[in-house]
Amino acid sequence: MSDVAYEKLYGDITGGRLQPNERLIELDIAQELGVSRAAVRNALIRLEQEGLVKREPNRGARVRLVSEEEAVEILEARMALECVAVRHAAVNRTQRDLAELRELLSRMESRVKEGDLLGASELNGQFHRRLIEIADHATISRLLKMLNSQLIRFQYRTILTPGRPASSLAEHRAIFEAVEAGDPDRAEKAMRKHLSGVTEALRQAAAQKEAR
Amino acid sequence: MSDVAYEKLYGDITGGRLQPNERLIELDIAQELGVSRAAVRNALIRLEQEGLVKREPNRGARVRLVSEEEAVEILEARMALECVAVRHAAVNRTQRDLAELRELLSRMESRVKEGDLLGASELNGQFHRRLIEIADHATISRLLKMLNSQLIRFQYRTILTPGRPASSLAEHRAIFEAVEAGDPDRAEKAMRKHLSGVTEALRQAAAQKEAR
DNA sequence: GTTACCACAATTGTCTACACTTTTGTAACC
DNA sequence: GGTTACAAAAGTGTAGACAATTGTGGTAAC
Structure with a gap:
């Protein structure tokens, strides 16, 4: 389930369907993909390590903008x-x-x-x-x-x-x-x-x- | 909380206190550090991306052995x-x-x-x-x-x-x-x-x- | 003695609920 | 009119419970 979310987000970010700096709200994504929030959370953590997403404590995740x-x-x-x-x-x-x-x-x-x-x-x-x-x-x-x-x-x-x-x-x-x-x-x-x-x-x- | 677990595990692995191939059981680590299992889980995901830990579906995480x-x-x-x-x-x-x-x-x-x-x-x-x-x-x-x-x-x-x-x-x-x-x-x-x-x-x- | 099977234990994967933080909107006050 | 205080809303962080999976040990059949 976590992989589903990861693949989807990875594809959407690298494919340009998600704009840089766009907010990634866990609950919204979870509902859209039909997975739990935890799965989305895990995916976001992985994407953060790969530099595709930026997460700030208590402030959520955004698509990272590469200057x-x-x-x-x-x-x-x-x-x-x-x-x-x-x-x-x-x-x-x-x-x-x-x-x-x-x-x-x-x-x-x-x-x-x-x-x-x-x-x-x-x-x-x-x-x-x-x-x-x-x-x-x-x-x-x-x-x-x-x-x-x-x-x-x-x-x-x-x-x-x-x-x-x-x-x-x-x-x-x-x-x-x-x-x-x-x-x-x-x-x-x-x-x-x-x-x-x-x-x-x-x-x-x-x-x-x-x-x- | 997730950071606490991450720092601890990172230190223990790079410091050699955890042996290669050693199993990393989420619940044990969580109790030892006084954090929730979710926090440990997140830390393990980050460590996996960094190549320090290997996770297999349904089979848990181990310290990764570098050949x-x-x-x-x-x-x-x-x-x-x-x-x-x-x-x-x-x-x-x-x-x-x-x-x-x-x-x-x-x-x-x-x-x-x-x-x-x-x-x-x-x-x-x-x-x-x-x-x-x-x-x-x-x-x-x-x-x-x-x-x-x-x-x-x-x-x-x-x-x-x-x-x-x-x-x-x-x-x-x-x-x-x-x-x-x-x-x-x-x-x-x-x-x-x-x-x-x-x-x-x-x-x-x-x-x-x-x-x- | 060996193999197949089943039940049990250990551990991970997932979901739900709740607490906490940040942001936003609103109204009173200067 | 702008600023501050406060309250509601939105969303993340955390915890605990339950379901699903894997591994294991024992037992019975061959």
Whole structure:
């Protein structure tokens, strides 16, 4: 029962159906989902630990608002961890893994050509998730899941930056080639370059927003 | 009330007063601490998210056992994050920060000379924690707190490896000098070297244990 | 001697009720 | 008109009771 509440809230927050700073009232949620208040409470505690929810004593829980500065922080941490992960991926990858990555890459290319940027963004996410699976590193996987769930709101924007889709594609291809070659150093370098690009795009988006 | 239970359990687990795999029975703990079962339950959920406790449905909670392989994983993740942190520290550090680090370093040196390895190990931890504070990076700080709490059991051992105290000291000094110079690249490199040393020591300890 | 089954004990999962805290609304007072 | 005091409402924190599940020990059948 607690898991039901957790999954639902997790989905609603990361999916953007719940707005940042929106109050999460235990009783309301419990009734809506048909579970007890205790179950909702447990779910909120878990979500708080993951950084998706902020709880204040006697004042209830809210969807946590991730500031632009914090988003940059998170990206920085993510970069460090994904670089380690991609090194492992470059060593562990099987032929089957490579085929899957190649497939994702080509689909991503199609989407970009069609101008379907949200589709491309989704495939982007899949590509990274697949890499992390290949890396087979439980600890990093756990940490990255936490970090990414906090970032979903921002991911949309970065790919919408002018010129970003094309460079994103090229960067992913470079990562793939390094992993294919089984070269961890090159893979890390490519990943670092890619995530610098994402960070830069986010910074630009933030600056543009500031100017408005 | 929930915080009381959390703090107590956190301390008992990281302090080694509760053994790995030991069962954590909600009612017993609640009575011992004079809080309700719900409070203990909440604390256990938080600890599970932090990786200190493992809970199985209908089967209760246990202190989570961190395997040697997992310890290596954790160290790897920690290395990546601390390298980012030390870069920030090298940029942010004030004269006051440097004085504090210098002080810690000299006390560490004294402890090693006296042969007080546990004292040195404690100062080691303080040195790293101080660096992370100086880095002023909330996200990384949060992640490292999680990772370190899982590692405490292993930290004891690494400094007991032959030759480790001296090299550890030298490595810390190198980190300090790079931070003092305000050189992030050098600081990262020094930190990487240091943590490789720790990982290596852990691997040796694991191998030695294997041989027994 | 071994296996299958059942009953019992231990412990977790869930629900309900109540106490406490914060917020909000209202009215008296300066 | 604005400020303070107080009361009601909303919502969280806590406790205790009950239901459901798992594990265990003993007993009987083979």
